[in-house]
Amino acid sequence: MLNRKYVASQRFICIATASLCLITASHSHAADKSDDADLSALALADQLPSQVQANSNWRMFAEAAVGSSHQRSGGSQDNQDNRGNQGNRRLSFDVQYDGSVATGWRAVFSDRLDIDSPAQGNALSNSARENGINTIKEAYISWAVQPNTMLDLGRINVRNGVALGYNPTDYFRSGAQRSVVSADPVSMRENRQGSIMLRAQSLWDGGSFTAIASPELASDRNTATFNPDVAATNSRSRYLFTLSQRVADGITPQVLLFKDAQHPVQWGLNVTALLNDSTVAYFEWSGGQNSSSLNQAYRAQNIPVIDDQQFRHHLASGVTYTTSSKISLTAELQYNGSGLDQSAWKNLPTQSLPLYGLYRGALQNSQESPTQRAAFFYGTWQDVGISHLDLSAMQRMDLDDQSRMTWCEVRYHLNQLEWALQWQHNGGSRFSQYGAAPRIDTVQASVRYFF
Amino acid sequence: MKSTITKISSVLVNARFTARVTALAAFAAFTLASAAWAAPTPQEILAASDVVRNPDYPFGLTNTLVEYRNGKQTDTSTLAVYSRADANSGQFRSLIRYIAPARDANKLILFSGKDLWFYDPSSKASIRMSPQQRLLGQASNGDVVTVNLAKDYQATSAVEEDTQDGDRQTKHCNKLSLSASTPDATYHHIEMWIEVGNNHPVKAKFFSESGKLLKTAYYRRYEKQLGIDRPTETVIIDGLDPSWVTVMRYSNLVKRDVPEIWLQRDYLPRFKPE
Numbered sequence: 001m002l003n004r005k006y007v008a009s010q011r012f013i014c015i016a017t018a019s020l021c022l023i024t025a026s027h028s029h030a031a032d033k034s035d036d037a038d039l040s041a042l043a044l045a046d047q048l049p050s051q052v053q054a055n056s057n058w059r060m061f062a063e064a065a066v067g068s069s070h071q072r073s074g075g076s077q078d079n080q081d082n083r084g085n086q087g088n089r090r091l092s093f094d095v096q097y098d099g100s101v102a103t104g105w106r107a108v109f110s111d112r113l114d115i116d117s118p119a120q121g122n123a124l125s126n127s128a129r130e131n132g133i134n135t136i137k138e139a140y141i142s143w144a145v146q147p148n149t150m151l152d153l154g155r156i157n158v159r160n161g162v163a164l165g166y167n168p169t170d171y172f173r174s175g176a177q178r179s180v181v182s183a184d185p186v187s188m189r190e191n192r193q194g195s196i197m198l199r200a201q202s203l204w205d206g207g208s209f210t211a212i213a214s215p216e217l218a219s220d221r222n223t224a225t226f227n228p229d230v231a232a233t234n235s236r237s238r239y240l241f242t243l244s245q246r247v248a249d250g251i252t253p254q255v256l257l258f259k260d261a262q263h264p265v266q267w268g269l270n271v272t273a274l275l276n277d278s279t280v281a282y283f284e285w286s287g288g289q290n291s292s293s294l295n296q297a298y299r300a301q302n303i304p305v306i307d308d309q310q311f312r313h314h315l316a317s318g319v320t321y322t323t324s325s326k327i328s329l330t331a332e333l334q335y336n337g338s339g340l341d342q343s344a345w346k347n348l349p350t351q352s353l354p355l356y357g358l359y360r361g362a363l364q365n366s367q368e369s370p371t372q373r374a375a376f377f378y379g380t381w382q383d384v385g386i387s388h389l390d391l392s393a394m395q396r397m398d399l400d401d402q403s404r405m406t407w408c409e410v411r412y413h414l415n416q417l418e419w420a421l422q423w424q425h426n427g428g429s430r431f432s433q434y435g436a437a438p439r440i441d442t443v444q445a446s447v448r449y450f451f
Numbered sequence: 452m453k454s455t456i457t458k459i460s461s462v463l464v465n466a467r468f469t470a471r472v473t474a475l476a477a478f479a480a481f482t483l484a485s486a487a488w489a490a491p492t493p494q495e496i497l498a499a500s501d502v503v504r505n506p507d508y509p510f511g512l513t514n515t516l517v518e519y520r521n522g523k524q525t526d527t528s529t530l531a532v533y534s535r536a537d538a539n540s541g542q543f544r545s546l547i548r549y550i551a552p553a554r555d556a557n558k559l560i561l562f563s564g565k566d567l568w569f570y571d572p573s574s575k576a577s578i579r580m581s582p583q584q585r586l587l588g589q590a591s592n593g594d595v596v597t598v599n600l601a602k603d604y605q606a607t608s609a610v611e612e613d614t615q616d617g618d619r620q621t622k623h624c625n626k627l628s629l630s631a632s633t634p635d636a637t638y639h640h641i642e643m644w645i646e647v648g649n650n651h652p653v654k655a656k657f658f659s660e661s662g663k664l665l666k667t668a669y670y671r672r673y674e675k676q677l678g679i680d681r682p683t684e685t686v687i688i689d690g691l692d693p694s695w696v697t698v699m700r701y702s703n704l705v706k707r708d709v710p711e712i713w714l715q716r717d718y719l720p721r722f723k724p725e
Contacts, residue, residue, distance in 0.1 A: 035615075037688060037693035037694075038615075038667065038669070038688060038693075039619070040522070040696075041519075041669075041686055041688045041693070041696040042617055042618075042619065042669060042671075042686055044519050044522065044696055044698065045617075045671075045684065045686045045696070045698040048517055048698050048700060050700075052513055052515055052529065052702050052703070053515070053529035053550055053551040054550070055531070055550045056550075056556065059553065059556050059557065059573075061553075061554075096557075096572070096573070098557065098572070098723065100723065106723055110573075142721065147710065147712075148710075148712050150721060157575055158575075159574075159575035159576070162577075162579070186571075186574050186576065189574040189575060189576055190573045190574040201717075201721070203712040203715070203717060203718055204712065205711040205712060205715075206715065207715075207717075208712075208715070208717035208718070210717075244715075244716075244717050246715075249564070249565075249566075250564070250565055250566050252566075252715070252716065254717075272579045274565055274579075274581060274582075276581075277565075277581060277582040277583050278581050278582075278583040279581060280579045280580070280581050282579070320581070322580075322581050322583040322584045323583070324583065328584070387520060387525050387526065388525075388526070413554060415526075415527065415551075415552040415553065415554075416552065416553055416554075418554065450552070450553035450554050451553070
């Protein structure tokens with residue numbers, strides 16, 4: 001018995017010792033692997049050359065795109081085959097300059113030229129548009145009166161708002177969209193013309209105040225290629241006052257007051273907050289006395305209407321959630337208090353097709369939705385499978401007529417070159433917001449080169 | 452006779468008193484000297500290493516990042532960094548401007564605690580980012596550079612050990628174990644090797660809450676910058692994928708004014724340093 005116990009204990013000791021040796025060897029092997037990885041990394045770093053990239057005041061790129069869209073019946077006959085498919089080609093040039101011209105003085109210039117075949121649609125009339133659209137996005141000078149006080153004069157692309165899909169406080173968006181090359185909201189913000197204005201801004205620790213005066217300068221629109229089309233953005237006087245102030249750690253609300261010559265004062269509010277380390281929430285609201293969008297469209301054509309002015313709300317609120325896998329997802333609810341409710345929108349085309357067309361045309365300029373309720377979803381995924389390959393997708397849903405616009409893009413980028421493939425689908429009933437779009441499906445491939 | 456005895460007694464008394472006072476003084480001096488030469492605490496070592504990495508006044512520098520995957524260069528960026536320490540928290544707040552590549556030129560990222568903003572001058576979009584987005588890609592590596600670890604982490608232990616530095620030389624270091632002590636701390640736990648004597652950071656390992664190694668950083672190429680020897684290069688090895696290496700090299704380190712008004716969202720559209 002004693003011998004058995006002794007043998008058993010010896011066996012246990014051997015097994016324990018062997019296990020310990022295995023564990024130690026395993027850790028040692030892992031540590032060796034880790035050391036090897038570190039040494040390899042350090043060897044790479046030893047080879048790094050010393051040059052440092054210099055800053056440039058210029059940013060320029062050229063972009064070429066080809067695509068095809070499946071048209072609804074009755075669309076443009078240019079490049080259209082028997083199946084209703086239309087080919088299109090585009091060449092774009094974009095240049096930006098931002099430099100100091102003297103101590104305290106700064107000059108900013110940003111311009112984009114799009115050459116389309118066939119030409120983009122003309123929102124102002126049914127006549128054909130020129131193939132080239134030049135957009136002066138910005139051209140202004142800035143003077144730092146004091147280190148915390150600046151004056152700007154010229155054409156400035158002012159953009160307000162914290163939401164992603166719909167910006168009720170982006171008061172200067174009206175008339176700003178001259179060329180539409182993509183449904184991506186980022187692209188639409190990039191490629192719009194600024195308004196001519198005088199802007200003053202004062203900043204302090206935790207806050208700022210901005211005052212903008214954008215005068216009436218012209219009344220006749222001109223969509224010729226190189227015409228600055230001042231009337232698009234400066235056909236009426238507009239004033240905007242903005243106040244931001246940090247009220248708590250991480251909370252800096254922005255209050256806006258907007259007035260133009262044709263409408264009563266509009267108030268605005270932007271605020272964002274962190275819900276947790278992965279989630280950002282945002283709320284954007286604008287409100288004030290106003291007529292409905294339909295009434296405004298009628299009055300613009302001198303059609304007599306009954307005044308329906310009342311306090312109307314516009315808001316967009318959502319959350320963006322980011323995962324550790326570089327996926328960001330945004331969900332946003334939108335409300336347009338100037339739009340038509342569900343039944344009025346459904347009845348409009350049956351009451352009068354011309355008025356329906358008039359309404360839709362007016363909204364292209366104001367960039368408002370024809371209806372009241374909508375939802376917006378946006379997702380991005382960086383480095384999908386391989387580095388520098390990004391996937392973006394978006395869906396806009398009209399909750400009043402159940403029509404949808406779906407868009408997605410795959411983009412591969414290197415230091416100076418990018419390739420992108422985009423697809424867009426508009427679906428819905430014949431006279432719905434997206435169902436009425438002339439293109440049902442669009443595919444576009446593009447390549448962009450940065451100089 | 453009596454007076455002589457009295458004199459002798461008083462001399463003896465004086466001598467004893469003097470001896471006692473002298474002994475007391477010597478003891479006090481020894482105690483003070485001992486206190487002066489007492490080993491620094493782990494937290495003091497950590498704070499001293501922060502001073503080596505970052506000046507304690509506003510500064511600017513250029514950060515050239517080169518990314519390698521499986522031994523091949525896959526990406527390169529150049530950033531201009533403008534940093535100042537927050538008066539209350541002591542933690543750095545930074546404004547980062549992209550110089551290169553061309554597609555990202557003049558884009559800005561503002562790091563101010565958990566108030567993180569991205570600004571694209573092309574679209575005029577100011578987008579608030581979450582701290583999770585800060586951990587993705589190169590934005591996360593800024594934490595390894597301009598951060599005062601002593602403000603967000605508590606050094607719980609210090610053990611002397613030898614380790615290989617970024618030049619494969621053996622350095623005698625204090626190995627510190629750091630635990631996150633504020634909600635703003637990006638990493639749950641850090642191990643840091645700091646050279647004994649000069650408090651030069653040598654190496655650091657950054658861990659998640661689950662204990663996963665997120666990255667290893669080597670601080671190297673020490674050069675005299677703004678008065679003292681500072682590391683001008685950090686080599687970062689991804690913990691999950693060791694073949695992903697980022698080399699950050701700093702240049703143009705200057706003392707400069709970084710006004711408070713720069714470090715807010717509304718200033719981003721007009722940021723244009725000389």
